[in-house]
Amino acid sequence: MDLSCFKAYDLRGRVPDQLNPILAEKIGRAYVAVTGAKKVIVGYDIRLSSPEITEALSSGLMAAGADVFDIGLCGTEQVYFATSHYQMDGGIMVTASHNPKDHNGMKMVGPESRPISSDNGLNDIRDRVLEPFANAPQQGKYETLEVMSAYIDHLLGYVDASSLKPMSIVCNAGNGGAGLVIDQLEQHLPFDFIKVHHEADGHFPNGVPNPILPENRSATADAVINNGAAMGIAWDGDYDRCFFFDENGRFIEGYYIVGLLADQFLRKIGGGKVIHDPRLTWNTLDLVQAAGGEAVESKTGHAFIKQRMRDEDAVYGGEMSAHHYFRDFAYCDSGMIPWLLVAERLCQSGQTLSSLIDARIEAYPASGEINRTISDPPKVIAAIEAKYSVGAKAISHVDGLSVEFDTWRFNLRMSNTEPVVRLNVEARGDKALMEAKTEELLAEMERLNG
Template sequence: MLPKIFKAYDVRATHPDPLNEDAAYCVGFGAGQFLQKENDGPGKILVSRDMRPHSPKLAAALIHGIRASGMDVIDLGMADTSFLYFAIPHLDAVGGIQTTASHNPVQYNGFKISGKGARPIGATTGLKEIEQLASDAWGSKREATGSLEELDLWDDYRKHIHTFLPTLNRPLKLYVDASNGMAGKLVPQVFDGVENLEVIKLNFEITGSFVHDPNPLVAENMVPTQEGVRQNAAHLGACFDGDADRCMLVDEQGSIIGCDHLTAWLASHFLKQDPGSTIIYDLRSSKVVEETIKSLGGTPAKSRVGHVFMKALLRETGGVFGGELSGHFYFRDNSFADSGAILLAVALGVLAETDQPLSSIINPLKKYPQSGEINFRTEDKESVLAALKSDYAEGAVIDELDGVSIDAFENKGWWFNVRASNTEPLLRLNAEARDPEALASLLGELKPRLGEEAQGH
């Protein structure tokens, strides 16, 4: 059962089969043992949970497992995932675990595990060891010996988020779709009462179910936010995912803002504060991100896809800010972790500094046409990637940081990246060109080589 619930970056599966309370106990026991070893002794582990109907029981079983390993637990209650990332260093805890399945439908649940300083624990940074320790604990339960206390940190969390939110220089109207997820608690706690900010709320009811899937990367799930912005003449729209660590933004015309364009826009804010600093970006991002960072005197740094890699590179470079196409945004002054609330706070502050509508700021950044991510089903992924490297090498720079990136932007006016899925027979294509004709020509060449076009995210 346990191998079915451990993934590359977290624990996630449907409840109650295969993820049930017995499995949650074992995850807690394994994580407790792992973090105790990392800490060279006992310490406190923080636990929080989202609003799914099975989260309270899973979190309780998880806490039992952690305490049975000899570690103390502080229960933070129902909170967004980024709340936990704040709380771990704030309380000098050895780690923390959020009970959540993020953007997945309501029948899913899981655990996001972090170490000291809110460092992510994935397959390459300890999750495999936790899986083994959890497996060893299967079938037997020990008495809970670690202590347990409950703590309310919402006032401290609000103060932390507000360090990224300056006094708004003009009145702003914000439309928010909380997706019936943790933003339904987060947004009122953090943004209610902010001077010059009117918040119009949709799907803030925490009922344990979702009006739409809490995944803002799916275009149809963004439609209520787009319509709400236009109908209410809002300056900005925001749609959160289920555990509210991701936030997708919409301009005043109801157009979705690409996360790479958002990174480019906000780069100026962070580079004014920290001139010459490094800004991290997802390698699938538009060329405009690198160009913008350089033009502002900053240092661009390209990262592999995935929050484990983004956070690690931001920490390694001492970068001030990072953006990923998935909607995760990372901040040095947030323990290098991601936060949907901080992203929204920064965007509001920067927007309030100008009288320009957001669309007029973002549209010039959309200078190069993009394909978006397109999935292709193919059984022989390695052969396809090898052929691309061979056939497109002339006049191009080849980079294998994550899959294969072939950059002929200077010579031919295009670049593309193809990555293999770790879990499915899929290749994922992202491409960009100087003009629509060049992009259409490139896609016409590439698509037949990559397999059968598939749906999915």
């Protein structure tokens, strides 16, 4: 049996050769065998193969003796919410996020929506799939569970409704599932939503919903400009990531959103700890300190950030990849809470999104993440470290290599899954220096790569 759909954090593969109903049924059985779960939340995204795979998964869970609570068509964060809110033993979301439309996958969590990844059970589930199964003495039950209303109430709890004012917001669901939530939130908010690619459609008539690809941004940007909107938001297919556009239709790097959200959240609750990744840091550190919070650095990746948030009891965590995590959301990532907080900030401050962001870009210009294919990543990173550690103020290995000088810093890290090295550079108020150092490092990487 082909088990190549099992990845480091989740399952993803092409349907039907890498993931199909036969395998999905076995995965359900293996999940119960490994976790011992008795009550499991199941939900699925808008992909055409999702209902059939979910049905097979549910059959496997019930055959192994677990009760299935089916929350239906939803986003990944609703599985996280339902699992923790209803105190279930676990949850499984059938989704392939922003992968091509002929792919599908699963994201799994345990009690309290703690992530199940390769270092805490996912590999065991993969290995168990290959072993024979006997049916449980008592089959699990199946019931549907309506979670949308409790989830909407929870989302609205993050903002002060009395401070919200009418404004136009472009929302681009990319024909994923986010539109269903916007339609529910709309009834409680004074905003005028301009809806782009709004209908949930697993054929993805406008391309795969992945707003991080530059070619997928123009639909949102153009709608913002044409409608004079205050901001634009776009989501990936299972809407656990959201991306922002200012009132000029400019795409905003996720790094600056982390700082903005940390600042807004700390102002609201009066301090606390904020988790951030090591790729770009200075802007976040500056804003967190100014808002009376404490910044804590964590290795990149949702499993690491969620665990560190629990360890530190952090109120918020953010990655520049557009994942935003909240303590009151079971330490999980949400693609809905961030834009609500940004909208609230615009209403309260009377400022435009560009004016809030411009000052930060000016203070800490950054390269954005630049990927290069390198034949021997460890060798190249070691050589860069040897060269740039001379005269450096600080060197860190929390995630890859971070080297800091008085006026600029950089992070260089390997991909977990491909021979790619990712570079991020930032400077203190000196865009020309940031650009020069970025070019210098890229040239050095190319030279070392031969």
